[in-house]
Amino acid sequence: MANRYFQPEQETMPLEDIQKLQSEKLVKQVKHVYDNVKYYRDLMDAKGVKPEDIHGIEDLHKLPFIKKDDLREAYPYGLLATDLSDCVRIHSTSGTTGKRVVAFYTQHDVDMWEECCARAIVAAGGDENDVCQVAYGYGLFTGGAGLHGGSHKVGCLTLPMSSGNTDRQIQFMMDLNATILCCTPSYAAYIGETLKEKGLKPEDNKLKAGIFGAEPWTEEMRHDIEKSLGIKAYDIYGLTELSGPGVSFECQEQKGMHINEDHFIAEIINPETGEVLPVGEKGELVFTSLDKEAFPLLRYRTRDICVLSREKCSCGRTFIRMTKPLGRSDDMMIIRGVNVFPSQIETVLLNCGYTPNYQIIVDRVNNTDTFDINVEMKEEDFSDIPVGITNREKELQNAMKAMLGINPKIHLVAPKSIARSEGKAVRVIDKRKRLGINV
16 A cells, blocks of 8 residues: 555654754743643742753753643643633543543644544545544543544544444444444454354455554454454554544554654653653653643653654654553552563463453452452353363463463453453452552
8 A cells, every 4th residue: 555644744754854843842832831830830940940941852851740640639720721711622531540630622732633643544544435433432531532533634434433332333334334443452352253243254344444542452462353353453542631542653564653743752761760761762651742732741751661763664654653552650560579561461361362351350368469360261262171271271370470470370261251341441450459558
């Protein structure tokens, strides 16, 4: 397929021009934030930094970080940088603890966000002839609204399905010949599973691409989804705090997500010290929004662990690329002193031929961490012969120990016995938190 872009001038801009543009926007944004957001002005004053100290991206490191705790503390209006009358929308994070994060948008902010999502759709091969089925949640969640708006910008016929009601999803997908599916990867996997149960083969649908995000997923899961739906599966990344999906997106090469650098500056830092690390090193991803008017964030710590790359991409886009998040610095589990990421567990399961339907349960008994993983068996592998199941559990436990360095207790369970999710899958139940243990 020939390389296509939604906004070619921006997406193929030479690096020197990108950095010049970023510097110009950063200087203006810092002044905008300092003049209009008391919360951030106090952070800058405490660090001894004034807007006139920022001359370009080379001075970015002088600015203080901002974290999700700051956003919760400033809830609801403490980080608003425009008059409320200038705002046309709010969205909120899906977090379940503490105060929710509420992000405000002017019309300019919405347009910019939708253009970023349109870039992602075109990068996945979309154009005005496509039928784009948006099965992300709508409402306060940013997923549905972002891809919906992006689909409109591209000119696709948009199916605003939202998540859930899988039978209806499939009916519309088949009857209206949907060609692009947008949802969480776990829901895409569930749709593929349901299609198979209905006796439908991948070639029976018209889908050609899927744009999946909002939760971690592995390359192994990508291949499973591509096989079950007969598509090419693309990753998309975003945060409500920055706008929503579309901060970065994959192209046809599928080797990392291009960050929309004309709107966002990305840094990688050491999560312990805050030191900025060179491109190519693994660390915590930090973003600065250059164009947001209502809710601009400078040096926002995402807690996502990844690697940035300036390696030339065959698609012709010049924007820096980020890997899939390799884990998180805040929901990383420490079990018996070992750092464990759910993505590591998923990799082992898929490599060993299991489904991505699993649940991790961590607890503390007699001052010792317990670590259990419930794993669904495939229909064709399911058996009620105890000896066979026990042997398979031991094999999987050994594979987990090789990856993680510690032994979990594996429980192979019957197909469909783990609750399915139509939104973000609940992969981890950490019961230690009820004990007030800092994990």
